[in-house]
Amino acid sequence: MFDVLVVGGRVAGSATAILLARLGYRVALVDRDHHPSPAVSTHVFGDWAAFGRLGVLDDPRLASAPALTRFRTEVEGCATEADLLATPYARALRREVLDPMLIEYAGKAGDVTWYEGARVAALLRDGDLVTGARVLVDGRPVELPARIVVGADGRNSTVARAVGARAYLTRPRLRLAYYAYYTGVAGAALPALEYYWHGSDVVIVAPCDGDLHCICVMPRDDDLTAWRAGHEDRFARVLASIRTLAARLAGATRVGPVHGSGNLRSHLREPAGPGWALVGDAGAAVHPCIGAGIDHAVFSAGLLADTVHRHLTGGESWTAVTADYRDARDARIRPACESAVRLAGRGALTGADARWLQVLLGMPGSAHDLGSRAVDVLRTIAGDDAVARMAALIGAAGTPTRAEETP
Ligand SMILES: Cc1cc2nc3c(=O)[nH]c(=O)nc-3n(C[C@H](O)[C@H](O)[C@H](O)COP(=O)(O)OP(=O)(O)OC[C@H]3O[C@@H](n4cnc5c(N)ncnc54)[C@H](O)[C@@H]3O)c2cc1C
Known part of the structure; x- marks a missing residue:
């Protein structure tokens, strides 16, 4: 017993x-x-x-x-990068x-x-x-x-x-997930968890053990039939279509198959x-x-x-x-x-919205203005609850001691 x-x-x-x-x-x-x-x-x-x-x-x-201490988000070629919020560092073992x-x-x-x-x-x-x-x-x-x-x-x-x-x-299920490992990826300046929005796809990149990068593409669920018809080709095409990522993959080799899961x-x-x-x-x-x-x-x-x-x-x-x-x-x-x-559930960011994001992040003055009004922007687009949740996160993790917490 x-x-x-x-x-x-x-x-x-x-x-x-x-x-x-x-x-x-x-x-x-x-x-x-x-x-x-x-x-x-x-x-x-x-x-x-x-x-x-x-x-x-x-x-x-x-x-x-x-130790991944940074979070990089790229939406249609417009990138931001910051220290991780939820934890001082993450790992991808x-x-x-x-x-x-x-x-x-x-x-x-x-x-x-x-x-x-x-x-x-x-x-x-x-x-x-x-x-x-x-x-x-x-x-x-x-x-x-x-x-x-x-x-x-x-x-x-x-x-x-x-x-x-x-x-x-x-x-x-909302999104499927396909992922593979790559060797020889040109690394980011500081190890970062990277999140790309590209068309309707989400792509997540993380350097992991074994000198590998784990790359995951999350297409929308309604793309299931097309992905099932040739997931390795579609996976490679998505990565090749993201200019900043494709450049870093130029000397890289995929190790092993592309794994997939639709049961999400x-x-x-x-x-x-x-x-x-x-x-x-x-x-x-x-x-x-x-x-x-x-x-x-x-x-x-x-x-x-x-x-x-x-x-x-x-x-x-x-x-x-x-x-x-x-x-x-x-x-x-x-x-x-x-x-x-x-x-x-978020879909593609298209047309004028993507161009306005470029205006905000592609010009240093606008990016600075965005910083100085960030809480107002967050309140307008996501509501008071979101501001309260994020304030709690900043209280827990956003301190100047961050560098000492990093192993
Ligand atoms: C594509 C994908 C990407 C993900 N990425 C992340 C990520 O980056 N970070 C993250 O935190 N989470 C991620 N997750 C979620 C993560 O995989 C799960 O949350 C985690 O594995 C849950 O762990 P678990 O031990 O509960 O279950 P599992 O890891 O699923 O382990 C269950 C175990 O139970 C065994 N088992 C099942 N049935 C039986 C049985 N009848 N008898 C005996 N044994 C049995 C199985 O063989 C298995 O070994 C991802 C999931 C998917 C599908």
Whole structure:
């Protein structure tokens, strides 16, 4: 009998296992994949408070991806660049490095039994109460009983489906995502996360570990048929059509295939019920245009570990502690989900609008005037709520100590 069975061993699952094992619980961690293996995901993250709880910040594998301290936005050839706001720096560590690193920490954190190549086929139940899972370990059936089963098994979660977890805040897919790795890209002056709006496409560029750049093109969802008919060609054509990016790719070579994902609906799910809980994308999947899913997964793992501890050791009722879990998770992820939907939903900036942007950013006086009236502009175009949200961000991160915070 395990205290907790965690289904899914990548960011959400491993983080949950690390924290629960450190609290002294007996944990089974199962994943149908063998590791190291890639996930269909780009991988920018930067919630260092959440990662700090895992005790991984000094691991040299993290530092093998450059610290991204800058955010560069280019809209139809008009560029702005600034220090990152949400965090002093972010990193883009490939999942085939990040995920095994976290699995390794889980293995060292305490009493964790790791099963890979282990697919959960069904849940064990006693009436409504979930009591474990039936797992196929490399095809061989094994029953793993547990006091609590955690679904950390991604946006198509088997656990969520089996318990019938209600979805809310469901949003359509809006944009597809295709990405590939390149070597030999001419780097930016300072490592930056780059965001391009070009026609109806969004392109995100991040230097990552292995001296690679990860480049992701996010076409609008209604372009799906055309992309399916020849995604590698279309990917190359989009990159070639962005003048500033094409110049930096002149000496670059693509490494490996162009990966794609069309399954990018956003949703939150009811995160717990009798004997079960959900964490990471299984419980809250947000469109990746804001690159927050990994941070959300690790942050929610911290909340869930505290929740389980309050119940198993503190004796508080599962219903009460999981209501708090849902509130704390949603307080962070709901606004992010809505902001991702707004971001992904923006279309092309065309004609006169693009020319006026050029006027604002292509002339130093106008750009300076924009700076001196930025809060008025933001209030006019985005409303008081947006000003309040941004003011909170500036309070948290926009300080002159930024350079010292950079590793
Ligand atoms: C194209 C794309 C780009 C993205 N870019 C970013 C980004 O730049 N930054 C960012 O923060 N986030 C990004 N995301 C989101 C990010 O990938 C997810 O938020 C993150 O992977 C969630 O982690 P997780 O551990 O919850 O789930 P996952 O990473 O999906 O892991 C779930 C694991 O569960 C296993 N599993 C599933 N079913 C079973 C079963 N029945 N039995 C056993 N194991 C099972 C799977 O094999 C998998 O290993 C992106 C997503 C996509 C699709």
